[in-house]
Amino acid sequence: MFILMAFSLTASLIFLGAYIWSVKSGQFDDKYTPSVRMLFEDKKTSKKTEPGLISGEKNEENK
Amino acid sequence: MAINFGKYEAGQIPADQQKAMICFHCGEPCPDDNISIGDKSFCCHGCKTVFEILNANEMCDYYTIEDTPGITPKQDLISDRFEYLDDETVKPQVVDFSDGKTERVTFHSPTMHCASCIWLLEKLHEMDSRIYSSVVNFPRKQVTITYNREEMKLSETAALLSSLGYEPLVNLDTVGKREQSSAEKKLYLKIGLAGFAFGNVMILSFPEYLSRVGSVDPTFKTVFGYLSLLLSIPILLFASKDYYQSAWAGIKSRTVNIDVPITLGIGMLFFRSLWEILTQTGVGYLDSFTGLVFFLLVGRLFQQKTYEVLSFERDYKSFFPLSVTRMINNIEAVVTVLKQKPGDRIVVRNQELIPADSVLLKTEAFIDYSFVSGESTPVTKNAGDFIYAGGRQAGTTIELEVIKEPSQSYLTQLWNNDVFNKPRFSRLNVMVNQVSHYFTFGVLAIAIIASLYWLQFDTATGIKVFTAVLIVACPCALALSSPFALGTAMRIFGRKGFYVKNTDTVEALSKINTIVMDKTGTLTESGQETIEFSGDRLAHEDQEIIKSLVQHSTHPLSQKIFQALDVDAIHPVAKFEEISGKGIQGHVSGREIKLGSTKWLGLQEDATDAEDMKTRVFLSINEEVIGSFLIANVFRKGLRPLLSDLKKQFSMFLLSGDTEREKATLVNLFGSEENLQFRQTPENKLDFVSRVQGEGAHVLMVGDGLNDAGALRASEVGIAITDDVSAFSPASDGILTGKNLHLLGTFIKMSKATTSVIVASFVISIIYNVVGVSFAVAGKLSPLVSAILMPASSISVVAFTTFTTSLRARMMKLT
Numbered sequence A: 001m002f003i004l005m006a007f008s009l010t011a012s013l014i015f016l017g018a019y020i021w022s023v024k025s026g027q028f029d030d031k032y033t034p035s036v037r038m039l040f041e042d043k044k045t046s047k048k049t050e051p052g053l054i055s056g057e058k059n060e061e062n063k
Numbered sequence B: 001m002a003i004n005f006g007k008y009e010a011g012q013i014p015a016d017q018q019k020a021m022i023c024f025h026c027g028e029p030c031p032d033d034n035i036s037i038g039d040k041s042f043c044c045h046g047c048k049t050v051f052e053i054l055n056a057n058e059m060c061d062y063y064t065i066e067d068t069p070g071i072t073p074k075q076d077l078i079s080d081r082f083e084y085l086d087d088e089t090v091k092p093q094v095v096d097f098s099d100g101k102t103e104r105v106t107f108h109s110p111t112m113h114c115a116s117c118i119w120l121l122e123k124l125h126e127m128d129s130r131i132y133s134s135v136v137n138f139p140r141k142q143v144t145i146t147y148n149r150e151e152m153k154l155s156e157t158a159a160l161l162s163s164l165g166y167e168p169l170v171n172l173d174t175v176g177k178r179e180q181s182s183a184e185k186k187l188y189l190k191i192g193l194a195g196f197a198f199g200n201v202m203i204l205s206f207p208e209y210l211s212r213v214g215s216v217d218p219t220f221k222t223v224f225g226y227l228s229l230l231l232s233i234p235i236l237l238f239a240s241k242d243y244y245q246s247a248w249a250g251i252k253s254r255t256v257n258i259d260v261p262i263t264l265g266i267g268m269l270f271f272r273s274l275w276e277i278l279t280q281t282g283v284g285y286l287d288s289f290t291g292l293v294f295f296l297l298v299g300r301l302f303q304q305k306t307y308e309v310l311s312f313e314r315d316y317k318s319f320f321p322l323s324v325t326r327m328i329n330n331i332e333a334v335v336t337v338l339k340q341k342p343g344d345r346i347v348v349r350n351q352e353l354i355p356a357d358s359v360l361l362k363t364e365a366f367i368d369y370s371f372v373s374g375e376s377t378p379v380t381k382n383a384g385d386f387i388y389a390g391g392r393q394a395g396t397t398i399e400l401e402v403i404k405e406p407s408q409s410y411l412t413q414l415w416n417n418d419v420f421n422k423p424r425f426s427r428l429n430v431m432v433n434q435v436s437h438y439f440t441f442g443v444l445a446i447a448i449i450a451s452l453y454w455l456q457f458d459t460a461t462g463i464k465v466f467t468a469v470l471i472v473a474c475p476c477a478l479a480l481s482s483p484f485a486l487g488t489a490m491r492i493f494g495r496k497g498f499y500v501k502n503t504d505t506v507e508a509l510s511k512i513n514t515i516v517m518d519k520t521g522t523l524t525e526s527g528q529e530t531i532e533f534s535g536d537r538l539a540h541e542d543q544e545i546i547k548s549l550v551q552h553s554t555h556p557l558s559q560k561i562f563q564a565l566d567v568d569a570i571h572p573v574a575k576f577e578e579i580s581g582k583g584i585q586g587h588v589s590g591r592e593i594k595l596g597s598t599k600w601l602g603l604q605e606d607a608t609d610a611e612d613m614k615t616r617v618f619l620s621i622n623e624e625v626i627g628s629f630l631i632a633n634v635f636r637k638g639l640r641p642l643l644s645d646l647k648k649q650f651s652m653f654l655l656s657g658d659t660e661r662e663k664a665t666l667v668n669l670f671g672s673e674e675n676l677q678f679r680q681t682p683e684n685k686l687d688f689v690s691r692v693q694g695e696g697a698h699v700l701m702v703g704d705g706l707n708d709a710g711a712l713r714a715s716e717v718g719i720a721i722t723d724d725v726s727a728f729s730p731a732s733d734g735i736l737t738g739k740n741l742h743l744l745g746t747f748i749k750m751s752k753a754t755t756s757v758i759v760a761s762f763v764i765s766i767i768y769n770v771v772g773v774s775f776a777v778a779g780k781l782s783p784l785v786s787a788i789l790m791p792a793s794s795i796s797v798v799a800f801t802t803f804t805t806s807l808r809a810r811m812m813k814l815t
Helices: A002-025 A033-037 A053-056 A057-062 B015-021 B043-057 B115-121 B154-163 B182-209 B217-241 B243-250 B261-276 B285-304 B412-416 B431-455 B459-472 B475-493 B502-509 B540-550 B556-564 B607-612 B641-649 B660-670 B682-694 B705-716 B737-776 B783-811
Strands: B001-003 B097-098 B102-108 B133-136 B141-146 B323-327 B333-335 B343-347 B358-362 B365-368 B379-381 B398-402 B498-499 B514-517 B524-535 B575-579 B582-587 B589-597 B615-622 B623-633 B651-655 B697-702 B717-722 B736-737
Touching: A002 B182, A002 B217, A002 B623, A033 B115, A033 B575, A053 B737, B102 B154, B115 B133, B141 B154, B182 B217, B182 B285, B182 B783, B217 B243, B217 B261, B217 B285, B243 B261, B261 B285, B261 B431, B261 B459, B261 B475, B285 B475, B285 B783, B412 B705, B431 B459, B431 B475, B431 B737, B459 B737, B459 B783, B475 B498, B475 B502, B475 B737, B498 B502, B498 B737, B502 B717, B502 B737, B514 B682, B524 B556, B540 B556, B540 B575, B540 B582, B540 B589, B540 B615, B556 B615, B556 B623, B623 B660, B641 B651, B641 B660, B641 B737, B651 B660, B651 B682, B682 B697, B682 B705, B697 B705, B705 B717, B717 B737, B736 B737, B737 B783
Parallel strands: B514 B651, B514 B697, B697 B717, B717 B736
Antiparallel strands: B001 B524, B097 B102, B102 B141, B133 B141, B323 B333, B323 B343, B343 B398, B358 B398, B365 B379, B498 B736, B524 B623, B575 B582, B582 B589, B589 B615, B615 B623
């Protein structure tokens, strides 16, 4: 019985420790930006617009 | 007949053309399709440049996250304007961290506004290999850049941000100021700790709640008791520390604030439990104790809604730029403002601020003092004239000689006034403290009488009853009703563009009886003016001729007329002449045109004109006066209904730094002439507020400029009006966006509704206390009753206040 209590208390203290660590390490400083950051793609999906296109026909059409 | 010249608006473009005409980068309408790459049009070369930079770095994902996310970079600025940041005296104040190789700096960049901005600003290392990483804190609008110190200069990082349109804001105030977020961190820690203890103590006392059903092993009872005690000690010593400090501070200043009965209750709870556990006479009330502290701290968190990006404490330091261009032997160098000495020669460009009181050396200046003095028309200054600091130059580049150091200037003298040196506290007594005064003495009286009664029979019961009354009367619900009601109101205000500094402001707002308003920038929209032409309708050709003439003049009025005329200026101008203080003239298409003041054109001063003093520019063609351009300020929308509504309930005053030129309109709006005062200096405004306060008024000051700073500070509630919340606004209790000024009356009404909700919840919580105290007086307060009564009263009061406050807001259409 006492061993079980010791276990449960240790487990809860570990979680308390984890919480204190998370506050101290600044995880609560900015609660918005990380939620946006995780949605970004890591790989580049856009390629350079080819220089030919920039000075190419389309541009001349405009002029 | 009068015609209106509307400004160029996006809505005028036919729908099918609209898409092509919107800038691919920033979404602004493009004036023409001259600037384009492929099928993408840009409104200016600045936007095009940013696109080219991003394109070259294969970073056009920027445009796929949100549509047209870009910001037009500032134009016409010299490239080395950040060089002062590399100065050995400035740099250590700006960078966060530096060792031999790497350096880290945090810039405030108010223009970031969307997910694309975050994406781009965190990808800076892909654009410049000298940057190691960059991290955005979006709520604070900050970007922290870590870079290679040996290869990159601090000024280059600032220039890189600026080239992308994210102009970093570095002013006198940001220097040497380090953010303090540790208070909030501490609150999180305390709540975590209290919640942890609350939950565990609750579990440990659970067997006791059910003890009537089955008996609890006495060994476990002892162990559980000691464990609970162990868990409660950090709560007593750390989590509830603020309450003791506040109560002590209250007693020292001879007031009984709400924290006094709380401290009494908390102390009684803990020490009675301690005694019961140590003597093994009971299990104590530690579950109530931890729960109480937990609820109180949650209330504090709710109350502490902070607007991280806004600052309510700004003074002139955050208005002035950090750098200025100094001329040394005809060579321009960018130096810090603080280093300015009398005798220095400085250069001020278009739209830059004059940083110190100085004398104009070269050419003519048009100084816009609207933000500093409230005068809405730019003032013309000639070489040799004295110019006060704080004005903004409109037009060409000017050269000045500094007369006084920036900290000694006329404008900054206002901050030497006493109001700025005293710590500011509300003269209005906070409602909850008034109640707690009577409450505390009432509870103490009941406790003493009840214990005296029981002492006749039994000493132990007497002491028990005394402590039980104090425990159960702990005004937890009383203490929670204010933060939750006011906090809810504060969030509702925030959603409507009215950001208040703290919950006390909401309460103070409900008690005001006098409203003092500023004119320029507060009642009128800053930078917005209507231009009307009165006289015969101008032919298209005449408009072209006028526009051709005014385009040669840098005078602000000429510029305004130029923008208002929606035709192309195509005619060459001969014999152009600008006569300072009078007007401009020239020959266009064989006709002689003059634009200028009444006198110069040989007209009699019109009596009605002099009265309402609108700015008029007269036009004559071939010596014949055709008519005049009328330039008037634009009052904010909904102003008339707002003022007529407020007029009924409050004494209204207008203090304007401007001339009487719009007096007639204002008398109409405010109802009487006596309450209007013009040509007020910043000190006048401050003195006026202090004077009416002396006559018993509770003042709400509404202003926008530096000239209102003193009055805002002296009043009970000072609200700063701003069109851009990230731009400078003087120190205040609340910041209200200009487009929501018409809701001011509703905000005041809402604050009154909120205080009545608080009164109602006081009644409810006192009913709970009466019930609890009747148990306690009868000597029947068991831990179970306490454990049920305390959370039940707290939760029901929190639910009641939050719900009714939002309901009242919905009834006022504020949600």
